[in-house]
Amino acid sequence: MVSAFTRIVASHHALVHINVDGVDCVAPAGEPLATSLLAAGYVMLRHSPNRHNPRGAFCLMGVCQECAIHVDGQIVQACMTPVRAGMVVQLRGAV
Amino acid sequence: MVSPHCHFDVLVLGGGPAGMVSAITASQNGLRVGLIDEQSEAGGQIWRAPWASSPQGYESPEARDGNKMRDRLALSSVTCLFGRRIWSVTDRYRVDLLGADGVETFQAPHLIVALGAHERVIPFPGWTLPGVMGLAAATIMLKAHGLAPPKDWVLAGVGPLLAAVAAGYARKGHPPKAIIDLSGPSDWFAALPSLASRPGLFKQGVGWVLSIVSSRIPIYFRHAIRRAEGQDRISACLIGPVDADGKSIDGPEVGIACDAMMVGNGLVPGGEVPRLLGADQVYRHELGGWIPECDPFGRTSLEHLYAIGDGAGIRGGAVACIAGKLAGLAAAHDAGRIDAGAFAHQSAQALAEHRKLSAFSDAMAHMIRLRPAQVASIEADAVICRCEDVTRQDLVAAARAGARDVNQLKHFTRCGMGPCQGRMCGDVAAEILAQEHRLDRQAVGYWTARPPLRPISLQSMLGRVDYADIPIPKPAPL
Amino acid sequence: MSTMHDLIVIGGGINGATTALFAARGGMDVAVIDRGPLCREASGVNAGTLTMQMTRVALIPYALRAHHMWATAREWLGHDVGVVVCDGLSLAFTEQEAELLAFRAGKRREAGAPITLITGQQALQIEPGLSDKALLAGHCRVDGYANAYLTGLAFRTALLDAGVTLTENNPATDILQTSSGFEVVTKQGPLRAKRVVIAGGVWIEEMMGWLGIDLPIKTLVNQLAVTERIPTAMRTVVGIANGLLSLKQYPHGTVVIGGGWQGSGSREGGTCSLLPERLVGNIRLACHAVPALKDARLARAWTGFEAETRDALPAVGPVPGIHNAYVIGSIHSGYTSGPYLAKLLADQILGREPDLPLFPIDRLLKPEPLAQG
Ligand SMILES: Cc1cc2nc3c(=O)[nH]c(=O)nc-3n(C[C@H](O)[C@H](O)[C@H](O)COP(=O)(O)OP(=O)(O)OC[C@H]3O[C@@H](n4cnc5c(N)ncnc54)[C@H](O)[C@@H]3O)c2cc1C
Ligand code: FES
Numbered sequence A: 001m002v003s004a005f006t007r008i009v010a011s012h013h014a015l016v017h018i019n020v021d022g023v024d025c026v027a028p029a030g031e032p033l034a035t036s037l038l039a040a041g042y043v044m045l046r047h048s049p050n051r052h053n054p055r056g057a058f059c060l061m062g063v064c065q066e067c068a069i070h071v072d073g074q075i076v077q078a079c080m081t082p083v084r085a086g087m088v089v090q091l092r093g094a095v
Numbered sequence B: 001m002v003s004p005h006c007h008f009d010v011l012v013l014g015g016g017p018a019g020m021v022s023a024i025t026a027s028q029n030g031l032r033v034g035l036i037d038e039q040s041e042a043g044g045q046i047w048r049a050p051w052a053s054s055p056q057g058y059e060s061p062e063a064r065d066g067n068k069m070r071d072r073l074a075l076s077s078v079t080c081l082f083g084r085r086i087w088s089v090t091d092r093y094r095v096d097l098l099g100a101d102g103v104e105t106f107q108a109p110h111l112i113v114a115l116g117a118h119e120r121v122i123p124f125p126g127w128t129l130p131g132v133m134g135l136a137a138a139t140i141m142l143k144a145h146g147l148a149p150p151k152d153w154v155l156a157g158v159g160p161l162l163a164a165v166a167a168g169y170a171r172k173g174h175p176p177k178a179i180i181d182l183s184g185p186s187d188w189f190a191a192l193p194s195l196a197s198r199p200g201l202f203k204q205g206v207g208w209v210l211s212i213v214s215s216r217i218p219i220y221f222r223h224a225i226r227r228a229e230g231q232d233r234i235s236a237c238l239i240g241p242v243d244a245d246g247k248s249i250d251g252p253e254v255g256i257a258c259d260a261m262m263v264g265n266g267l268v269p270g271g272e273v274p275r276l277l278g279a280d281q282v283y284r285h286e287l288g289g290w291i292p293e294c295d296p297f298g299r300t301s302l303e304h305l306y307a308i309g310d311g312a313g314i315r316g317g318a319v320a321c322i323a324g325k326l327a328g329l330a331a332a333h334d335a336g337r338i339d340a341g342a343f344a345h346q347s348a349q350a351l352a353e354h355r356k357l358s359a360f361s362d363a364m365a366h367m368i369r370l371r372p373a374q375v376a377s378i379e380a381d382a383v384i385c386r387c388e389d390v391t392r393q394d395l396v397a398a399a400r401a402g403a404r405d406v407n408q409l410k411h412f413t414r415c416g417m418g419p420c421q422g423r424m425c426g427d428v429a430a431e432i433l434a435q436e437h438r439l440d441r442q443a444v445g446y447w448t449a450r451p452p453l454r455p456i457s458l459q460s461m462l463g464r465v466d467y468a469d470i471p472i473p474k475p476a477p478l
Numbered sequence C: 001m002s003t004m005h006d007l008i009v010i011g012g013g014i015n016g017a018t019t020a021l022f023a024a025r026g027g028m029d030v031a032v033i034d035r036g037p038l039c040r041e042a043s044g045v046n047a048g049t050l051t052m053q054m055t056r057v058a059l060i061p062y063a064l065r066a067h068h069m070w071a072t073a074r075e076w077l078g079h080d081v082g083v084v085v086c087d088g089l090s091l092a093f094t095e096q097e098a099e100l101l102a103f104r105a106g107k108r109r110e111a112g113a114p115i116t117l118i119t120g121q122q123a124l125q126i127e128p129g130l131s132d133k134a135l136l137a138g139h140c141r142v143d144g145y146a147n148a149y150l151t152g153l154a155f156r157t158a159l160l161d162a163g164v165t166l167t168e169n170n171p172a173t174d175i176l177q178t179s180s181g182f183e184v185v186t187k188q189g190p191l192r193a194k195r196v197v198i199a200g201g202v203w204i205e206e207m208m209g210w211l212g213i214d215l216p217i218k219t220l221v222n223q224l225a226v227t228e229r230i231p232t233a234m235r236t237v238v239g240i241a242n243g244l245l246s247l248k249q250y251p252h253g254t255v256v257i258g259g260g261w262q263g264s265g266s267r268e269g270g271t272c273s274l275l276p277e278r279l280v281g282n283i284r285l286a287c288h289a290v291p292a293l294k295d296a297r298l299a300r301a302w303t304g305f306e307a308e309t310r311d312a313l314p315a316v317g318p319v320p321g322i323h324n325a326y327v328i329g330s331i332h333s334g335y336t337s338g339p340y341l342a343k344l345l346a347d348q349i350l351g352r353e354p355d356l357p358l359f360p361i362d363r364l365l366k367p368e369p370l371a372q373g
Helices: A033-039 B017-028 B061-075 B135-145 B160-171 B185-195 B199-214 B272-277 B317-334 B340-367 B372-376 B392-400 B406-413 B426-437 B458-462 C014-025 C057-071 C073-077 C095-110 C120-126 C148-161 C201-210 C276-289 C291-295 C334-349 C367-372
Strands: A015-020 A023-028 A068-071 A074-077 A088-090 B010-013 B033-037 B079-082 B085-090 B094-099 B102-107 B110-113 B117-119 B132-134 B153-157 B178-181 B219-221 B223-230 B234-241 B254-257 B260-264 B267-269 B281-284 B289-292 B305-307 B383-385 C004-010 C030-033 C084-092 C115-119 C136-145 C165-167 C172-178 C181-186 C191-198 C218-227 C237-240 C246-249 C255-258 C264-266 C271-273 C297-308 C315-318 C325-329
Touching: A015 A033, A023 A033, A033 B135, B010 B017, B017 B033, B017 B061, B017 B110, B017 B317, B085 B272, B085 C276, B102 B458, B110 B317, B117 B135, B132 B135, B135 B153, B135 B160, B135 B260, B153 B160, B160 B178, B160 B199, B160 B260, B178 B223, B185 B199, B185 B340, B223 B260, B234 B260, B267 B289, B272 B289, B272 B305, B305 B317, B317 B340, B372 B426, B383 B392, B383 B426, B392 B406, B392 B426, B406 B426, B406 C148, B458 C276, B458 C291, B458 C297, C004 C014, C004 C181, C014 C030, C014 C148, C014 C191, C014 C325, C014 C334, C030 C191, C057 C073, C057 C095, C057 C136, C057 C334, C073 C148, C084 C095, C084 C120, C095 C115, C095 C136, C115 C120, C120 C136, C136 C237, C148 C165, C172 C201, C191 C201, C191 C334, C201 C297, C201 C325, C218 C264, C218 C276, C237 C276, C255 C276, C271 C297, C276 C291, C315 C334, C325 C334
Parallel strands: A015 A088, B010 B033, B010 B110, B033 B079, B110 B305, B132 B260, B153 B178, B153 B260, B178 B219, C004 C030, C004 C191, C030 C165, C084 C237, C191 C325
Antiparallel strands: A015 A023, A068 A074, A068 A088, B085 B094, B094 B102, B117 B267, B223 B234, B234 B254, B281 B289, C084 C136, C115 C136, C172 C181, C181 C191, C218 C255, C218 C297, C237 C246, C246 C255, C264 C271, C315 C325
């Protein structure tokens, strides 16, 4: 895996397990999923529906929709979705 | 449909500085206030609540101001309706929300809209690659989540945010590999006198410069990103010189290997709600784009609709607070809770402060203004609309096929039709269209605002229904 | 002195634009005036459904011919407007709806629409995306949809190629009758022509008023919604018996959800707004019919104005008592049938015998002006 984003503040939040495309990962409960994925090295999240170009989280504030991926079978914006224990994340967009 | 237990005199949309202050002010003056935000805590972008560390442990002045205001909010009688996505705002002011429990509706005779701004990024080929992110995203990672980009990262764009992000990460031991600044030292010097009016910020700015200098980060002034490269992620970028207007000029290009890039070119007011309601709009280049026409109290052309904060013109956090105070007072006055004398008295000081701050906010807004020449330099193959992968050359072709306003451009190309609803591409697409026809921005217009204000899942709108419960209107004639 | 055109069409929606196109191809010197850009009102924002199962019975013969025109749009218009021809299904979920469906499908079949009644199970075989709750379905092979937002682009090119003088963003404000024909007063100055066609969508009432004719037009405010692009969830046009649902998925993946749920607004102000609870109602119906839609996100919803005459039948023909003045509009499911009716009107204007009768407006006028006219 290419170099990941690095945590520079010790979090006081409990770590929980989530599943990302079949891989078990740990993430702080309540953190926006997009942030956890960056820290876990998942920078590419999906492909654009028209020309199928790789995309990752861009704005982290709910605007760009680049982080819209499947969580527990539903499309959600990863940057607006807090991590919950047992979340099943699929790195694919609406299409 | 309207939630039966809540009777509000005013609803405030957006829990950033402008929204928080207006809510507190209105409630102090006797109004029943509901404050709505999608985040689970108030603060907005600038005062975003530090999440990773414990709140007390965080040191930045913004975090302190934010915590102070959050405390005041907690002590006020404002009803906080957080964790809810606003998806529809209609007449006399009905607001439809989507929260954890599904759809909810609130209504109030006064509406204060303080939904802030979103970032402008001037596209270049490759800006859609994973690992390329907005400057605002960088501040969120830094302030709220304690996350740094990988070692080889570059920082590009324009304005004070560039310095704040560079310094912030430098202090944490994660400086960018290079800073690519669209402006030159002379632009920064030009902004200095206005900074002097804000000693606190001046000190903060000096601190940023010192951090940047002491970490020996190479700075490329008057440069911009020409393109980013990579397969499934950015692996390198190419930068080149620009002139004082932001136009690409001949000169040596430099390649930089990197696996992340944070880039931003200022802010665009998010004026969708006033637009959706039909308030009069005006294009103000120096305030970031299209904004509702407002009086000094934030009153729009529609009765009892107020627009404040960056969504009503980019002026920054300090002005947003004052605008919040003024709108809160105006709402109290317009609702008959305070008389004209008290209103004039209480608002006089805020109006004076507002004037005092404007030199600084104007200078900052000027630094992060849209540079039309930079837009003119965007390469033909650069994607403008990320959602629909519409490139500059697609837009130019549509303009030549006769599209003269932005909504026609949208119909011809699907630019702006994707789930971001044109927020990421709107400003640049309109600028390209205007340049193509040599029209001003007023003439090419703005996207028609449409609900939902953010995409929402169909599932979440359904609730528990039986087919027989769906109210079905009378059939069409045969 | 401005040129004397053979024909001025006021209003560049599907009706005005098609009338202008065929008149110009028939040899006339034609000008089209629109207040905004071409086809950006009803004709650019509609749901694009080209269906017989929502068309009024009296219009079926026209709609069938119009459907053929749409299917071959590339040939006469030069652009395919994203037309897809596919099967259409109109569903009934309750006994009552089944009764309504059987009755309505029967009437439409008598008028020539090839609709057959099939069971819910059979419908499921045609459209695997359907819910298994349908009791009965009307099935029609002549169905499909266009991509309405491309209409303006298509007609703009076609009209210019046909030599039509196009003035967009130029509202007309009055029509004066002169010795040689008409003078249309517009923001950009007067335009003159021997003949005039009023094709202003919901605004034809106001325009007829300029000629001293009182033609009451009701304004419907139709709501529509669209999802973001999703994987293939359906391949047919799906509706329900009472006509209050229309659903189809475009090749690029978005699903348009309509059915004529009404928003609020007025044509005078030109503003309309969506009623959120009606949007929710429409979406509930949509997800009931095609359950996979639940997983989609709503990207956008909007409204548009549709015109309706007193008897809900079209206003297409000469203006009584005013030589060389014509009107076209208020065609139910008018995006489907509009092009064919407009072609018939162009024939009449060109002095040819239309293949099918028009819908003259005499029936809609008060008797007094008729007697005088
Ligand atoms: C939301 C919605 C969904 C629909 N869905 C379908 C469907 O799925 N299938 C179907 O068959 N039909 C559908 N319809 C109906 C169909 O869209 C209309 O019947 C048809 O487009 C009407 O065409 P028109 O040319 O009469 O009107 P319009 O397209 O409204 O054109 C009228 C034109 O007149 C112009 N104008 C107005 N005033 C002036 C003035 N003063 N000066 C100059 N120009 C002026 C306007 O700018 C406009 O361009 C739908 C309608 C709506 C609103
Ligand atoms: S990263 Fe932009 S919406 Fe989530």
